[in-house]
Amino acid sequence: MGLLLMRNFKWGTTFVNFENFTDRRQSRFSPLVLPPHDNPEFPEIYAPTDGFIFSVGVIIKPFGQKR
Secondary structure (H helix, E strand, C coil): CEEEEEEECCCEEEEEEEECCCCCCHHHCCCCCECCCCCCECCCCCCCCCCCEEEEEEEECCCCCCC
């Protein structure tokens, strides 16, 4: 589950992004790397491997470009 908020301005765009609100990740239920570590085995990925993500950004329009 995620949310993306964007706002347009004459000079460009700003955005805020939230992903994985529930902070679900596969590593909380089973290991992602199985021993032996010198010859590891990797189980099938069935859930996100990263937790909650928050990002902010700015997109600047080139000068002279009209909407």
